[in-house]
Structures are given as C-alpha cells and as structure tokens.
Amino acid sequence: MTLLTIDGLKMYYRSDDGYVRAADDINLELERGQTLGLVGESGSGKTTIARSVIRLLPDNAEVIDGSIDFDGTEITELSERALRKQIRWQEVSMIPQNAMNSFDPVYTVGQQIVQVIRYHEDGVSKKEAKDRGRRLFGELGIDPDRVDDYPHQFSGGMAQRAMIALALCLEPKLILADEPTTALDVVIQDRILETITGMQEEINSAMILITHDISVVSETSDRIAVCYGGRIVEQADAETIITNPRHPYTLGLRNAFPDIGDTDTDLVSIPGTPPELVDPGEGCRFAPRCPFAVDECWDVTPQPEEFDDGHIVECHRADEADELRERAEQKETWEEVRERPSQPQGAGGRR
C-alpha cells in the first residue's frame, strides 16, 4: 500500500534574484515499510524534497504546484496546527545528520524524549514516557540509565543512537533520515545504519534515507531516486540503479565512489559544478557536465520516461544506455567534458 505520494511538486525558495527551484516537478511514491534512498550532491534538492513532507522548510519556501499525499492527508493544505499535532513526529519523525547539536543542551535526553511523547500522546505519565525511553535505549544498545544524561555527555555514535530512540519513540509511519551517518566515523557508520534499519523493520515504518553516498543507499534501500539540480533524474528499485542505470549522472556517480574489491579502476569524478537553480532555462540541467550531451539536450528539457517496471529516467539518450554505460567507465569520456567549450556552437536554447 502506498504511504506517500508526491505528485508534480514544485517547492521554490524566494530570493532577491527570483525563485530558486530547489525541487522542480518531483514525482515520488513510497510504500509502507519500504526504504527510499535519495541520492545527490549538496544542493541537488534532496533535503528540500524530504523536508517538504513535514513542511520543515525556511520561511521563504513556497509550494508553487503539486501535491504531497501522506497516508490520505494532503500535506500542502494542512493547517499549521494539524501539521504539528498530527503529522510531525506522530507520523513522520527525523534523524538528523548531527545528533549532538540536535538535542537541546540544557535538558537531559530523557527529558526531551518525555516531552515529545507527552505532547503527542494524551494521558501518558512522566514515568511511563521515561520508561519507554529507557526501553528504547536498551534496545539500541545504550545503558538505560543514561536517559538522565545531558547530550554533551554522549559520544558521537552514542548521541546518534539516542537520536534514533527519540525518532522512534512514537513509532512513526515514516522516518526521514537526513545523512544520519555522515558525521560518524566509517566503522560506526555501518553499525548505526544496521541499527536504524533493524528498528525500522521492527515497527514497520517507511524511511527516506538521504545521502550523497550511493553505496550507503544500495545496501539499505528498496528503491533509489537520484536527484540532480532540483529534479529526480532517475529512479528505480535499488538493484536496477546499481546494475542497470540509464542516466549519465547516475553513471558518473557510480564512478565517483571507490569499490574496495576493485583496485584497478581509477576513481573518476564528474567534472563541473552543480547548476544554477534561479533561472535554469530550457534544456537538460546536466548537459553542461554530461559527456554524451547532444544538441537536443541543450534545447529541450527531457521529460520522465518509464522503462521496464518503474524505472523512470529523464534523459534524451536513455534508450542508448547500454552503449553509454560502457563509455562512461572510461576515464577519458569524462575528461573530454572539461576540455570542450561550455556550450556547443549552434545550440541556442540557453540564454
């Protein structure tokens, strides 16, 4: 059953230079209990997309178009009060990147867990709420007595676990995990991820896992959506994205991360910088960095096209994927982009 449907969402930020199109025509679906990986560079819009679900966005954010249907509730039209009381934390909770700074330093972790439980659930005594916190601590491998500790008394990994306890204390239907392991060292990263997915299964909640590291999502996600320049350029089940990607950006992203078993292949980074989102104009936003860009790419914005079984790609050359995939593995292919002029002669779409 579908839990979350984002349909044609345009979430823009007002700025002095005009709208910043942080999330531009986003279509996503998430089933109950499933994990969606949102992958992309900084500024690709992945955090904006995820936070739209609880409308936790800066004041200058504005929904231009589209809808967000969460379990039958239209989020974009919900009143501020209903959003707070019914959706935030009750149904959708969050695991932030930096747990240490995400606890209020002047209250104990236990006090903060008790506060959120008692605000959302009527008739729960302080003691009951605290006991629930202690139980969660136990399940997450922290000494239950540490609920009485202040955030600064925790180590980084421990604080992240405490944050997971906070995120799970109301058994939400959806967890937004915004780079939950980025601030931790690699050894702990895996364990925290396992903890999150384990607990997630236990309470059968869905998760949106935001990361810039495609290897993180490949292990934990059922489905992966790749963000670029405020759009989702490719989405499919995790298996397909890893083995059979069709968008050149996804191909490049795969190259940019080391495969520890394969020491022969050089790391290849994607040349160039992310696009300007104030007035992106017509044409594919990845074209300036794409080694396979043809004239059409500069002039016409590619529309989502569905390949087999929910594999949706926004690329004019997606049907040539088999050939492009091979070329994308060559380092030279990407280096050519660096040397070519920023825009080919005769392409007139971009001002």
Added chain:
Amino acid sequence: MGLREYVVRRILQLVLTLWALVTLLFVLFRMVPGDPTTRFVMEYPTDAERQARIEELGLNEPLYVQYLEYMGQLLRGEFGDSTHYREPVSQLIFPLFMNTVVLMFTALLIAYTIGILFGAAMGWLRGSRFERGGIVAVLMARSSPEFWVGIILVWLFVFQFGLFPRSGIGGYGGELTMNFVDRYVNFDFLRHLFLPALTGAIVYLATPALLMRNTMLEVLKADFVEMKKAEGLPERTVLYKHAARNSVLPLVTVAAIATGAAMGGSVIIETVFNWPGVGREMVASVSRNDYPVAMAAFLLMGTSVIVMNFVADLAYLYLDPRVKYE
C-alpha cells in the same frame, strides 16, 4: 572536583577580592588631597583646635596604623563614625542602602523580565516590523537621559493624571525603628516607588533586550531549534522553553553585574525623585572628605558586585549543565 569544594574555593576567592577592594578604597581615599577638616576651616578658629580634631580622628597616625585600625574595625562589623554627621556610619548608611536596594531591585526586575521576553520575541521575529520597531523603541529609551525620562514621567503621571506623588519615599518619615516589612510593604511606599522604578526600568531595559535578541539570533541557527520544530512542539514551547532558555545564559553575568553596580544607587534618579538613597550620600560624602561614609558606600557597592558575580557563577551551575567546576 565536587560541588562543595568548588563553592568553598569560590568563597575564598570572594574574600580575597573583598580584601583587595577594601585596601584599594583605603589607599585611594587617603590619596585625595585634604582631610575631613579641610572644608570646615571656619569651625576651627585656631590651628591647634584643628590639629586636635585631626588627632581625635586618628589621622595623625602613620598610614599603616590607620589601615590596620580600619581593617580591625571592619572585622568587628563597624564602619566608624561619620566625620561630618558625627554619628555611626552604619546607622546612617544602612537605611539609605536599603532604600536604594528596594528601588534598584524593582527597576532591574522589571527591566530584565520585560527585556528578556521582549528581546526573545524580537530575535524570533527577525526581519519583521515588530523587530524593527522594537529596536528603535529600545534604543530611544536607552539614549534618553535618565533625568529627562524622569521629568517626562513626572509631568505625565503627576501633573497630568495626578496618579502618583511627586517625590520622596512616603509617610514613614525616616522612622528607622520600623522593620523592613512595615517600612516597604505598604501602599503609600509603593506609590512613591512607582515612578522612580519605572524610570530606571525604561533606561535599563535596552541592555537585556538587545543582548537577548542577539544571542537569540545565534541560538536560532542551532540544529536543535529546527529539531524541536520537527518534533511538532508548539511555537511557544520552542521559543521560550528551548531557544530563549539557551539564549538567556550569557545574560546571567550581565544581569548580576548590573544589579551589583546598581546597588550603588543612581544619583540622577535619586535626585529627580528626591529618593533618600545611598547614591546621593556617596557623592556628598566624597566632596566632604568624609572617609568613613564614602568608603562604606563604595564598599557596599563593590561588595554587591562581587557577591552578585558569585551568585551568577552558582546560577550557571544550575542553568547550564555543560559548565564544569573548574
């Protein structure tokens, strides 16, 4: 280090600071030209008589003897006799000091309560009309001279509305025999207190309001504020229980020092409202070279600052769990 050891060490530090203060005061006052007889040469027709008075006051002794005597006096809890009024300083200064404490404490309590809440709201509503208007209002209040604010309030509340008495401290008429509660907790006194306290509150409001706004702006950038919003907590809870609660920490020291310093009294407010406080007496005694009174007044003020600082340090232990006993 345990809490007890920390407190004991801070108290020792406090005693040391007090000793330094007393010594400094003693030296400074003896460096001032002249002596208590200088202004009253007419009282002493002959040099011999004047000399007798100086000897009576013990001012002919070497400085270190005077210093030791003074310290001994203080340890016995005495401040000596005023050379001007010729009566014990403690009888003279304590009632005045209490008047000042009551006035200043009321003014600061109003200023810091309103200032903190107002500043928190200004920071929360950054960029709004409320914030811009608030800053202008606060800065205007801050830049207005105290005597001018006082005069305007007197004009408005006394002469236009006739609501409050013009000046003084009320009907107790300096009865020092009355106890604290009888003297200060009565309607007449509160009516006399209103205008001078309001004047002080208006002038002192700016510091907490602006400081609170600034620290709020910093705290609002912190991840936990966003997190508390994500938790769905009501705006008022996020604003006051979390953001403002964290922003108030730097204000504790400022409030403590301001309170301490205010205990020296405000000469201007006391003059405008004819308030029998320690501020005016301090100025008068200095110009009279009345060492015992002046030193007692300064000592009370300095002690207040030092003690309030100590209180602030203890308050931090309670307010900020990250503070360690160092």
